[in-house]
Amino acid sequence: MPDTDVLIAGAGPIGLTAAIELRRRGIRVRIVDPLIEPPQYAKAVGVQPRTLEVFEGMGVLPAILDVGIEMRGQIMYVNGTEVGRIDLAVPSDVPFRFLSIPQYETERILREHLARIGGAIERGVRLAGFTQDDDGVTATLQGPDDATETVRVAYLVGCDGAHSTVRKSLGLTFEGAAFEEQYMLGDVAVDWSQPQGYSVRSMHQTDGQTDDLLVCIPLPGHGRYRMSMLVPDELSTAPTRSEDGVAHGFEGTRKPELSHIQAVVDRLSPEPATVSDLRWSSVFRISHRIVDSYSRGRVFVAGDAAHIHPPTGAQGMNTGIQDAHNLAWKLALAVDGVAGVGLLASYDAERRPVGEEVVGRTVRSARQGVGTDSSDPEFVMRREAQLLISYADSPIVSGGLHGDGPRAGERAPDAFGLSREVVNFPIRLFSLLGRLRHTAIFYATDPSGPGAVTEFEAAVTDVATATHGLLDVYVVASPEAQVGSTELPLVRDCEGRFADGYRPDGDTVFLIRPDGYLSYRGPVGDVAALVKHLALTFS
Secondary structure (H helix, E strand, O other): OOOEEEEEEOOOHHHHHHHHHHHHOOOOEEEEEOOOOOOOOOOOOEEOHHHHHHHHHHOOHHHHHHHOEEOOEEEEEEOOEEEEEEEOOOOOOOOOOOEEOOHHHHHHHHHHHHHHOOOOEEEOOEEEEEEEEOOEEEEEEEOOOOOEEEEEEEEEEEOOOOOOHHHHHHOOOEEEEEEEEEEEEEEEEEOOOOOOOEEEEEEEEEOOEEEEEEEEEEOOOOOEEEEEEEOOHHHOOOOOOOOOOOOOEEEOOOOOOHHHHHHHHHHHOOOOOOEEEEEEEEEEEEEEEEEOOOEEOOEEEOHHHOEEOOOOOOOHHHHHHHHHHHHHHHHHHHHOOOEOOOOOHHHHHHHHHHHHHHHHHHHHHHHHOOOOOOOOHHHHHHHHOOOOOEOOOOOOOEOOOOOOOOOOOEEOOOOOOEEOOOOOOOEOHHHOOOOOOEEEEEEEOOOOOOHHHHHHHHHHHHHHHHOOOOEEEEEEEOOOOOOOOOOOOEEEOOOOHHHHHHOOOOOEEEEEOOOOEEEEEEEOOOHHHHHHHHOOOEO
8 A cells, every 4th residue: 555645746836736636635645845945936926717716616715815916907018108008807707807926925825725634745855766667656755854765655746847856757858948038037116107907018129129128017015016027148147957958947146136127127117117125036047848748657747847938928837737736636536446547648638738839829929929819809818817728639528519508628617697595695606516526517498397307316326326426416497497396406597697608408417527627518318428428537
């Protein structure tokens, strides 16, 4: 028997997400990190609407909202003249807007939540190496006093960053290149009159080519921003490469001072401004790379260990969190011995195409600007919010398109204005989803009687058996449906917004995965098809 179920290398936001999602399902987890103290950099600050949906399901959303501020848009300047403005207004069917929060606060909230559910980070402990066989992984851990420990685990997840030990030990390729430019970051206060919640991107161009750049991302606090800009010659350093040849992240011993940042602000600020109260600063480089596989055997990589790219559009941390969120529920089923044969392989099948698209898009956006590849602002908004990620080609989704609503493999939309007995206020669909198990929703439309609901009730036993009981079930009834008496939880779609979002074709079954993706949709009468589909996920 293994010493623990899952070992996670790296206690940043990706490793913490994986640990929380596994612990919530009762899985034994060890999470190790070589840093004695957590970093205090406002490195990744943008949190997308889709990630806020993930945080809601994890139980950390209120704490995240308490310390973040809304990211309202971006104002762009060229040679001191405003040339564009983007307002981050999401469509009305999306439950959350865009948020700015320093990464150290995100990590603090995730650490505290992990502790509440029985997890703890082992700091000063690094993964020194591992081997794997058909039955598990044998890992060597090295502590702060250089003492080593050998542990046997069922699975290993590498969330250990751009210079990942897990990735290198697996022999995964990490194809890509580095940007020639070197940048500096600083967390400062500034006394200008730019509108609250808007980022500022100010460029100097000569003959249409950008030769100087200032990007300011708003942070919580009075006039606080994370500013990034090109490095002056006096701070420029030769790239520091790890053994894998990756030049990415913070480097160099010289840190920018206020005077360095002020000099750029003097050149590029859209108005006279003074920076002050420098909390931290660093020089950093950017590469764009992606692995050839997100897993081999019982070992997986996620986040920067699997993909690195420019920070344009705030895609990196959000993509990594969703890597971990996708993987954790599948690992939990595998540990519990109820996973289908191809379930763990679906992690690579689903998430690597996402990583490839994000790497390519953020490189183009870094050169050309976010959204310059489309004339449809709503499409760009939904894409940057990570609401359009699709697993339609995944080996574990099926059912095709029954009606003209979202396909199997696409994000399950929220629905507002639902009602149920006893509750005196409208409720959201997402408030019903337990986020630990699959949820089967039967949408009842028949105004003539409860026949279809009775038919679905009879099928519930077979469906529950196929999922080993790891299933929540709801009937969502149209305003006209005659449901009658039912033993199943009943919710009314009184405003028709579930129907607007899901577009059922008559009486329809929707199966929603724990990560909020539609796994299956089909007619209620074809129970055999639903049970056959569940065999793709469950043993």
